[in-house]
Structure formats: C-alpha cells, structure tokens
Amino acid sequence: MAKNESKILIFGGTGYIGSYMVKASIKLGHPTYVFSRPDSDKTELLNDFQSMGAIIVKGRLEEIDKLVSLLKEVDVVISVLAYPQVLDQLNIIKAIKIAGNIKRFLPSDFGVEEDRVSVLPPFEAFLEKKKKIRRAIEKENIPYTFVSANCLGAYFVNYLLRPYDKEKQEITVYGTGEAKAVLNYEEDIGVYTIKVATDPRALNRVVIYRPETNIISQLELISLWEKKTGKMFNKVHVPEEEIVTLSQSLPDPDNIPVSILHSVFVEGVTMNFDLGEDDIEASALYPDLKFTTVDELLDIFLHDDPPKPYNAAFE
Numbered sequence: 001m002a003k004n005e006s007k008i009l010i011f012g013g014t015g016y017i018g019s020y021m022v023k024a025s026i027k028l029g030h031p032t033y034v035f036s037r038p039d040s041d042k043t044e045l046l047n048d049f050q051s052m053g054a055i056i057v058k059g060r061l062e063e064i065d066k067l068v069s070l071l072k073e074v075d076v077v078i079s080v081l082a083y084p085q086v087l088d089q090l091n092i093i094k095a096i097k098i099a100g101n102i103k104r105f106l107p108s109d110f111g112v113e114e115d116r117v118s119v120l121p122p123f124e125a126f127l128e129k130k131k132k133i134r135r136a137i138e139k140e141n142i143p144y145t146f147v148s149a150n151c152l153g154a155y156f157v158n159y160l161l162r163p164y165d166k167e168k169q170e171i172t173v174y175g176t177g178e179a180k181a182v183l184n185y186e187e188d189i190g191v192y193t194i195k196v197a198t199d200p201r202a203l204n205r206v207v208i209y210r211p212e213t214n215i216i217s218q219l220e221l222i223s224l225w226e227k228k229t230g231k232m233f234n235k236v237h238v239p240e241e242e243i244v245t246l247s248q249s250l251p252d253p254d255n256i257p258v259s260i261l262h263s264v265f266v267e268g269v270t271m272n273f274d275l276g277e278d279d280i281e282a283s284a285l286y287p288d289l290k291f292t293t294v295d296e297l298l299d300i301f302l303h304d305d306p307p308k309p310y311n312a313a314f315e
C-alpha cells in the first residue's frame with residue numbers, strides 16, 4: 001500500500017462535520033470506513049457514501065469485540081461524534097488499546113484549543129469532557145493528533161449573519177464585536193484533518209487551524225457581508241454582562257451555547273494566545289493547499305444552495 005493510503009475509520013461520519021471528513025478521506029484516496037448506528041436515520045447519506053466507495057459498518061460504541069475486530073482492519077481512527085457522545089469515546093480508546101495496531105487516533109475535539117483557554121464555567125465543563133479523553137489517550141500511549149479547528153466557518157456564518165433569512169434587517173453582535181475569531185470552512189477542515197491524520201509531523205501533537213486569512217471580528221464580518229450583499233444591517237449589541245448573566249441563569253445545557261459565544265466572540269479565545277515555534281499551525285504544513293478565506297466563504301453563501309444552518313447537539 002502506498003504510504004498515503006492509510007485505511008481510515010470515521011466515527012460520527014454522518015454528522016455535520018463528519019460528512020466533510022468522509023468526503024475528504026475518499027477524495028484523498030483513502031479506503032474509508034464509516035461507523036454508524038444500526039438505527040441511524042442517515043440512510044440516504046450512508047447510501048451516498050457507499051456509492052462514493054466508503055465501507056459502512058453498523059454497530060454500537062458499547063460493542064467492544066466488534067470494535068476491536070473492525071479496528072484491526074484499519075490504520076487511522078477519526079472520531080467526530082457529537083458532544084453528548086464525547087465520553088463514549090472511552091469505549092473506542094479501550095478497543096484501540098486491545099486491537100494494538102492503530103497508528104493514529106483523532107478524538108472529537110475540533111473546536112477551541114481546550115488545553116490553552118480559560119472560559120465560562122458551562123463551557124469549561126464541556127471542555128473538561130474533551131480534555132478527559134485527551135488525557136486517557138495519552139495515558140494509554142495511543143498515537144494521537146489533537147485538532148483545534150476553531151470555529152466551523154459556515155456554521156458560524158449561518159449563526160451570526162443568518163444569510164438564509166432574506167427579510168432580516170438586524171444582526172445580533174455579542175459584546176463590542178471587536179474581538180477576533182478564526183472561522184474555517186468545513187470543507188477545508190475535512191481535507192486538513194485527513195492530511196494531518198496521516199502526517200508524521202502531527203504525530204502526538206496538537207494541530208491548530210489558524211490561517212491568517214480567516215481571522216476576523218464580528219464587526220468586520222458584518223461589514224464584509226454588507227459590501228457583498230449591498231445591504232446595511234442594524235447591529236444590535238448584547239452587552240457582555242448580559243451574556244455572562246445568561247450563562248449563570250439558563251439551565252444546563254442551554255447555558256453552554258451562550259458561554260461558547262462569550263468565550264469565542266467576546267473573550268476571543270481562538271486568538272488570545274500566541275503560537276510559538278513549537279506549535280503546529282495547519283496552513284503552514286502544506287504549501288500546495290490553502291484554506292478558503294472568510295471573503296471566499298461569504299461568496300459561497302451568495303451562490304445557489306449555500307451551506308444549511310445547523311445546531312450542534314448539547315444533550
């Protein structure tokens with residue numbers, strides 16, 4: 001087998017970010033396996049994956065023996081399971097340990113760099129679960145790459161700008177709107193993740209997706225969108241104190257999304273720590289690849305069939 005044709009198994013491949021990973025893995029020529037529950041309602045997508053060449057494996061995360069025999073067939077494991085299933089990844093870790101052949105495991109991180117940020121308590125509790133998985137992987141000496149993909153770009157363009165609502169005159173701005181955030185298009189996150197998953201330079205390392213062209217504040221994003229659409233929006237600011245109060249008063253798990261908005265768009269946690277010489281930043285790794293810029297991402301929203309809005313699961 002050529003060295004870039006590792007067999008890749010993806011957990012959560014039918015999900016919001018998972019489907020981009022599956023398509024990227026197939027596109028980059030990897031034999032691609034998608035693990036999906038027997039009662040998954042994503043039949044049409046699974047059929048599409050199968051027609052693209054993916055191998056669909058039905059099963060449950062609790063079926064350790066089944067996981068072990070499946071793992072023995074592959075080289076690399078990527079988990080893009082949703083937040084409520086983060087701790088279920090302990091089953092995958094257990095099976096990887098037993099199988100003993102996995103060359104790389106990428107757990108379901110794909111957000112802020114959880115080991116380097118300080119955030120509001122509900123978001124901290126969310127990140128604690130992801131950190132617990134990182135620590136378990138390290139403890140078991142499983143070869144890993146931890147990916148900090150920062151904001152999923154189309155997800156947050158839909159959330160912040162609501163481009164699908166043509167009547168909307170108002171845009172909500174969290175805090176002053178001046179903090180910088182990193183927005184990366186999901187298609188690129190898929191491709192870069194498959195690249196780093198098989199890249200020896202990313203073995204046992206954290207890779208941060210922070211391309212220069214994708215760093216933007218809410219106010220800059222709105223102004224760019226106004227230029228592209230020729231429309232002016234009424235900016236309604238939600239003061240920081242109000243967001244903090246909501247994070248304290250809303251019941252769990254509704255307190256998580258407001259805490260994320262605060263951390264990312266008020267505190268600026270995707271940008272408020274410097275990358276040093278020892279850090280791996282994805283856009284520097286592959287001279288032949290480039291991230292879609294935020295400017296280009298907004299153009300995608302002007303075409304027919306733009307990325308659809310999606311709400312991540314918190315329970």
Ligand SMILES: NC(=O)c1ccc[n+]([C@@H]2O[C@H](COP(=O)([O-])OP(=O)(O)OC[C@H]3O[C@@H](n4cnc5c(N)ncnc54)[C@H](OP(=O)(O)O)[C@@H]3O)[C@@H](O)[C@H]2O)c1
Pocket residue numbers: 011012013014015016017018035036037039040041042061080081082083085108109110111112149150151152155311312313
């Ligand atoms: N940085 C960001 O901006 C951002 C935004 C959103 C999400 N994320 C992160 O990205 C990762 C993936 O999130 P996502 O929103 O893409 O996931 P998702 O679409 O909600 O779910 C992924 C897949 O998980 C499987 N699944 C659902 N419920 C399950 C259950 N009870 N047991 C086992 N499997 C189950 C489903 O696959 P089957 O139906 O095929 O079994 C589903 O398609 C998470 O770590 C999340 O925190 C980051």
